[in-house]
Amino acid sequence: MSKDILVIGGGIAGMQASLDLADMGLQVHMVEKLPCIGGKMAQLDKTFPTNDCAM
Amino acid sequence: MEKVTGSNGDFAVTVRKKARYVDEDLCTGCGACAEKCPTTVPDEFNMGLGKRKAIYKYYTQGIPSTFCIDAVHCRTFQKGKKCGVCEKICQAKAIDYKQEDKILELKVGAIVLAVGYDLFDAAKLPEYGYGRITNVINALEFERLLSASGPTEGHVERLSDLRDHELIHSGEKKLKKATKTLGKYEKKHKKSSADFYKEFTAGNISDGDEFAKWAKQYESVQEATKKLEALKAKAEKFDVATRLAFIQCVGSRDFRFNKYCSSYCCMHSIKEAMIAKDHEARTDAYIFNMDLRTVGKGFEEYKVRGAEKTGLNYVRGRVAEITQDENENPIIWYEETTSQTPKSLTVDLAILAVACEAPKGIEKIAEMVGVELDHNRFFKTDPLNPLDTTVPGIFVCGCAQGPMDIPESVAQASSAASRAAEAVAGKA
Numbered sequence: 332m333s334k335d336i337l338v339i340g341g342g343i344a345g346m347q348a349s350l351d352l353a354d355m356g357l358q359v360h361m362v363e364k365l366p367c368i369g370g371k372m373a374q375l376d377k378t379f380p381t382n383d384c385a386m
Numbered sequence: 387m388e389k390v391t392g393s394n395g396d397f398a399v400t401v402r403k404k405a406r407y408v409d410e411d412l413c414t415g416c417g418a419c420a421e422k423c424p425t426t427v428p429d430e431f432n433m434g435l436g437k438r439k440a441i442y443k444y445y446t447q448g449i450p451s452t453f454c455i456d457a458v459h460c461r462t463f464q465k466g467k468k469c470g471v472c473e474k475i476c477q478a479k480a481i482d483y484k485q486e487d488k489i490l491e492l493k494v495g496a497i498v499l500a501v502g503y504d505l506f507d508a509a510k511l512p513e514y515g516y517g518r519i520t521n522v523i524n525a526l527e528f529e530r531l532l533s534a535s536g537p538t539e540g541h542v543e544r545l546s547d548l549r550d551h552e553l554i555h556s557g558e559k560k561l562k563k564a565t566k567t568l569g570k571y572e573k574k575h576k577k578s579s580a581d582f583y584k585e586f587t588a589g590n591i592s593d594g595d596e597f598a599k600w601a602k603q604y605e606s607v608q609e610a611t612k613k614l615e616a617l618k619a620k621a622e623k624f625d626v627a628t629r630l631a632f633i634q635c636v637g638s639r640d641f642r643f644n645k646y647c648s649s650y651c652c653m654h655s656i657k658e659a660m661i662a663k664d665h666e667a668r669t670d671a672y673i674f675n676m677d678l679r680t681v682g683k684g685f686e687e688y689k690v691r692g693a694e695k696t697g698l699n700y701v702r703g704r705v706a707e708i709t710q711d712e713n714e715n716p717i718i719w720y721e722e723t724t725s726q727t728p729k730s731l732t733v734d735l736a737i738l739a740v741a742c743e744a745p746k747g748i749e750k751i752a753e754m755v756g757v758e759l760d761h762n763r764f765f766k767t768d769p770l771n772p773l774d775t776t777v778p779g780i781f782v783c784g785c786a787q788g789p790m791d792i793p794e795s796v797a798q799a800s801s802a803a804s805r806a807a808e809a810v811a812g813k814a
Contacts, residue, residue, distance in 0.1 A: 332396055333493040334810045338500055339751070343792055344784025345500035347799035348806070352498075355807050360492050362401055367448030370502055374431060374445075374526060376533035376540075378792055379657040380688040386447055 335360060342370020388489075390755045394779030395495050395809065403488040406454035408441070412480035415443065415451035419472035419481070427459045429537070433527040435548070436537030441472045441481075446535055455481075495810035496779045498802050499765060501751060503785035506637030506644070506741035513707045514636065514738060520546040521627075521716050522708055522736045524636075525654055532661050542662055542669075544734050546714040547624045550617055557614045564607045571600045579604045627734035628668045631718045632659060633705045634675040638741035638789075646762055650791040651739035652678045653685055656692045658737065663696050672699045672731065674720055682791065708736055742789035755780055764788050773802045781805045 334357060338349045341363030349359045361368070372378075375385035389400040423439035431438075431445045440460040443453050461469040462483060473481040508516035508524055516522050521544050523531075530536040531543065538548070568579045575582065579600070585591050586601045632655040638648040652675065659671035678700060680689040692698040707719045716736040721728050744763035752759050757775040758766040765775050765782040773781045783802035784795040 333495045335492065335494045336496050336498065336806050336810065337397070337399055337492060337494040338498045340500035340502055340784075340786070342500060342502045342784065342795075344502070344786070344795045344799040344802075345498070347796050348498045348500055348783055348803040351800050351803035352807060355803070357807060357810065360399075360401075360494065365444055366406065366442075366452075366454045367444035367450065369445070369448065371526070372792060373447075374433075374529060376529050376536070377657060377661055379653045380682070380684040382657065382661065 334358065337362065340370070341365075341368030343372040345370070388754075390497075394777075397494050397497060397779070399492045399494055399497075401490045401492060403490055405457075405485040405487050406452060407457065407460075407481065407483055407485050408453050408455060409480045409482055409485075410450060410452045412478045413452045414478050414480075415453065416477075417443070417453070418475050418477070419453060422471050422475045424469065424471060425459055425461055427456065432530045432537045433524075435527060435530055435545075453480075455483075496781065496806040497755060498806050499751070499755070499757075499775065499780065499782040499786050500784050500799065500802075501745055501748060501786045503742045503789065504745040506743050508636055508738045508740050510643065511636060514633065514705070514736075515708045515710070515716070516738060519708060519710045519714070519716055519736075520544075520549060521710070521714055521734065522738065524738045524740045525632075525651070525658065526740075528658055528735070528737045529654075532658060532665065540665060542627045542630075542665060542735070543624070544627045544714070547621070550621055550624075554614065554617050554621060557610065557617065561607065561610050561614060564603065564610065568600075568603055568607060571596075571603070579607075626666050628666060628670060629733040629735075630659065630662055630669060630671045631705075631716065631731065631733040631736045632671065632673040632739060633708075633718070633736060634673065634678075634739045635704070636738040636740045637743070639676065640741075644741050644743065644762065646789065647679060648739075648742040648789040649679070649681075650742070650789065652680055653682070653688070653791065655737070655739050656680070656689055656698065659698045660692055660696050663698070670699070672701050672718075672733070674701050674703055674705050674718065676702070676704055682793070742785060745786070748786070757782075762788070773798060773805050779809050781809075 336352050336357055336359050338345050338361045341361055349361050352359045372385055378385050388402050391398045419441045420439045423441045425440035426437045428434040429436040429438040441453055441455045457463040461467045531538055534540040572579055583604045591597050637643045655673050663669045678689055680686050703720045703723045705718055705720045709717045715732050718731045757777045757780055760766040765786055767787055775782050781802040783798035
């Protein structure tokens with residue numbers, strides 16, 4: 332039995348889930364196929380509805 | 387990820403950690419290697435609109451801040467050539483061509499699937515000319531054009547203009563090389579190429595392979611110069627794209643492809659049009675839609691602001707076809723359904739709001755972890771348990787569950803984290 336958690340995908344959903352789990356004190360393994368995390372959201376310039384920067 | 391076995395609370399997962407060929411502990415992310423790398427390839431992060439090197443960081447602010455070698459394009463890996471430039475330049479001695487993929491065996495209690503989505507390939511809709519008409523692009527490509535860290539540093543330029551600039555750049559390089567060759571002939575025979583060519587065409591110099599080659603070279607240089615000058619004259623008139631057409635529901639709400647609504651595209655088209663107008667006040671933006679679905683906190687107000695404050699034009703009607711004029715400007719053919727009249731509009735750029743589709747390879751992941759997919763190829767969930775897959779202990783969040791925007795993805799991610807934590811709570 333293990334308390335570790337596997338998160339598949341390092342986009343905004345994967346990052347948020349991983350951070351929340353880590354904040355709960357759990358060991359998280361994140362798997363991402365690309366060299367950097369960030370996913371599609373990192374490619375966006377601004378986000379609606381506030382026109383805030385996506386980075 | 388390669389293999390998953392076990393069940394709720396006790397999964398054994400095999401993960402292949404791909405070789406970066408750069409030591410993560412040593413690399414400082416200075417980028418000297420990428421500066422000197424001789425191989426240039428299209429940049430995936432910028433949707434192929436920019437260039438990157440064979441040793442690269444996926445994007446500037448990318449985490450981890452470690453460079454990696456793209457073995458598919460790197461000279462050292464591909465052609466067996468002795469390159470090794472990055473190894474020589476790296477002060478941290480981080481380059482390791484012999485690094486191998488690592489197999490990791492993980493024991494986990496729960497799994498969260500956050501595999502995201504892929505964009506619909508607009509080339510499947512031949513009537514919109516994506517891939518055939520240069521100035522028809524998709525929304526993510528436009529997003530990169532708008533970005534200050536993108537290939538145009540935030541200037542919205544027509545793709546045909548970018549292509550012509552690239553042609554001028556490569557043409558100048560080639561011409562310089564060809565002129566150098568001419569110089570060699572001139573030095574050898576102590577004669578200017580123009581004088582020689584006059585004599586040659588007059589028939590005063592007839593024999594000798596070398597003279598024929600010289601004449602041919604001179605001709606090609608003359609031709610290339612002419613072409614380059616014409617292109618440069620054309621480029622002087624280039625301006626940023628100010629007439630923009632946003633076409634909604636490309637590949638979604640379409641019975642040929644995806645019947646569902648991708649939910650976020652109305653909002654991102656309004657956003658992109660607003661930002662474009664912020665960048666260039668002369669911008670005229672048209673959003674062609676069946677209806678604008680702006681459901682979410684503050685979304686409706688955003689749409690109204692777009693029309694009233696920013697002056698965006700919302701046109702009700704589904705676009706039938708996109709053609710192009712002699713200047714490569716897209717022409718949008720549509721029926722304005724409010725007045726029931728067929729119309730056309732010439733613009734600088736047509737931006738397709740492409741559908742959100744389940745990612746390629748989702749079937750493989752589903753098979754590996756043993757969960758079911760729904761009829762749209764997203765992970766199957768129950769309306770009352772939207773984060774639970776068909777297997778206990780495996781949860782899903784974000785666009786892997788279905789199309790959704792960022793706030794919703796974030797909310798789901800936090801929920802899925804709680805569900806996963808619950809699943810392992812009380813276990814050893």
